Amino acid sequence: MSGKRSQRGADGRRSVGLWLAGAVCGLAASAMAASPGVTERDDRTVPAAAIDDPAAVLRGVSARVAGPPARLADDASFSADADTGADSDADSDTKAGAAAAEAALDVNEGGSPRAMAVSRSVGEPESGRVVGAVELPRRAPGLMRLKVVGKRDTGWGTSTLVAFVARTARTLAALPDHRGVPLRVGNLGLRDGGELPWSHSHRSGRDVDLAFYAVDSRGRPVAIDDFVAFDANGQARHRGRRLRYDTVRNWSVVRAMLSDAAVDVQHIYVAEPLRELLIDHARAIGEPEALIQRAGVVISEPAFAGVHDDHFHVRLYCTRNEIVAGCFDTGPRWPWVERFDRAVGMHVDRAIAALGEPDATLRRAAVGTLAALHVDDRRATEALVFTAAHDDLAEIRASAHAVLARHGSPWSFPALLRTATRMSDPTRTLQLIETSLAVARPAHAASLIGMLGPDCGGFAARLA
Numbered sequence: 001m002s003g004k005r006s007q008r009g010a011d012g013r014r015s016v017g018l019w020l021a022g023a024v025c026g027l028a029a030s031a032m033a034a035s036p037g038v039t040e041r042d043d044r045t046v047p048a049a050a051i052d053d054p055a056a057v058l059r060g061v062s063a064r065v066a067g068p069p070a071r072l073a074d075d076a077s078f079s080a081d082a083d084t085g086a087d088s089d090a091d092s093d094t095k096a097g098a099a100a101a102e103a104a105l106d107v108n109e110g111g112s113p114r115a116m117a118v119s120r121s122v123g124e125p126e127s128g129r130v131v132g133a134v135e136l137p138r139r140a141p142g143l144m145r146l147k148v149v150g151k152r153d154t155g156w157g158t159s160t161l162v163a164f165v166a167r168t169a170r171t172l173a174a175l176p177d178h179r180g181v182p183l184r185v186g187n188l189g190l191r192d193g194g195e196l197p198w199s200h201s202h203r204s205g206r207d208v209d210l211a212f213y214a215v216d217s218r219g220r221p222v223a224i225d226d227f228v229a230f231d232a233n234g235q236a237r238h239r240g241r242r243l244r245y246d247t248v249r250n251w252s253v254v255r256a257m258l259s260d261a262a263v264d265v266q267h268i269y270v271a272e273p274l275r276e277l278l279i280d281h282a283r284a285i286g287e288p289e290a291l292i293q294r295a296g297v298v299i300s301e302p303a304f305a306g307v308h309d310d311h312f313h314v315r316l317y318c319t320r321n322e323i324v325a326g327c328f329d330t331g332p333r334w335p336w337v338e339r340f341d342r343a344v345g346m347h348v349d350r351a352i353a354a355l356g357e358p359d360a361t362l363r364r365a366a367v368g369t370l371a372a373l374h375v376d377d378r379r380a381t382e383a384l385v386f387t388a389a390h391d392d393l394a395e396i397r398a399s400a401h402a403v404l405a406r407h408g409s410p411w412s413f414p415a416l417l418r419t420a421t422r423m424s425d426p427t428r429t430l431q432l433i434e435t436s437l438a439v440a441r442p443a444h445a446a447s448l449i450g451m452l453g454p455d456c457g458g459f460a461a462r463l464a
Contacts (some may be wrong), residue, residue: 119159128204129193142173213246227310232273269313324373376409
């Protein structure tokens, strides 16, 4: 009986193998028909990217990049040429990461780790979380939290965000027309980040809502413990009172935030009519053109959320240390904001080197590091493909497959199929093909026609 079950299992695997091989070869054939001129594989090597610091677990792996690690060097599909440049002034590599490396470390210029408490944003604003969140005080100089924040327990963010809000409030409190009129703060996020029932974002500790300033019919500032929606003319009614959008003070908020050299503000979401009031006021009072231009870019009405006619929704970019620890910015990166490519690249180099280490803990941390960094350069992708195919531990191979499938690097499809055609283990071959189909696009298939197309028959026979 067990022999029959075993035979049926083998027949099932053979059928799946033939189906997958047919799907892959069919994709190749379709791409060939669409792009008959694409017959050569691009074998150009790509310099190693720079990575800064997501996997503190990799503290035992030096950041030197003299070539691919020994475990990878034997594979012909791995690009051997690498840029040996590393970021020598990595003043603090915050380790973060995926499940494999949750300890936070600081790596100084000499490369030695120092344990440290870290507050950081992980992931995206719409799907991330916070590590080591800090609570915004209920009251501070020039600042007042709305009551609803305490009821919801949504006063938590990264230390960077909380410090930014406090600095903004202090800056405003020093202005003559802001004395006695505190900055009123709404939601930041939950203590551990994650889904917030009242917002689509606010999940990774980098978002904060600020109430608009308002004045009454006599021009006197009105303190309201709530958000008030203003129409296109800047008018509102609240509890029977007529209110007007306080353009002067609200512009002061924008100016204070955009002038803060310690952070980079990515977005200030505001309804378009109110945005126009702010920009027009800035021009009327003779603000520097560079500041006005920057405000014109950063302030916008969100395309996929409410109109934001009752508050500022402010979002910060990931900091350098957060990026290397798994923080991920979505949306535009403004020209004046540093990219931290060299820092990221140093950590990518370290993770790639760790993939070749005999210590499984380091290899797990390396996969987690590349996952956290959303790495899509060719060298890192091919190292992950090699790990997915050849690592001794099924758990690590599965993690590498998951990262490849989730990130969908342009290099994934060619590397996965090229490796699959060279494998002798049917089970691992099928896993590589399944992952390749998860990331496949016509353009990826077209780039492999010259190599895979003629060999489809032999490839399918091997799987069977």
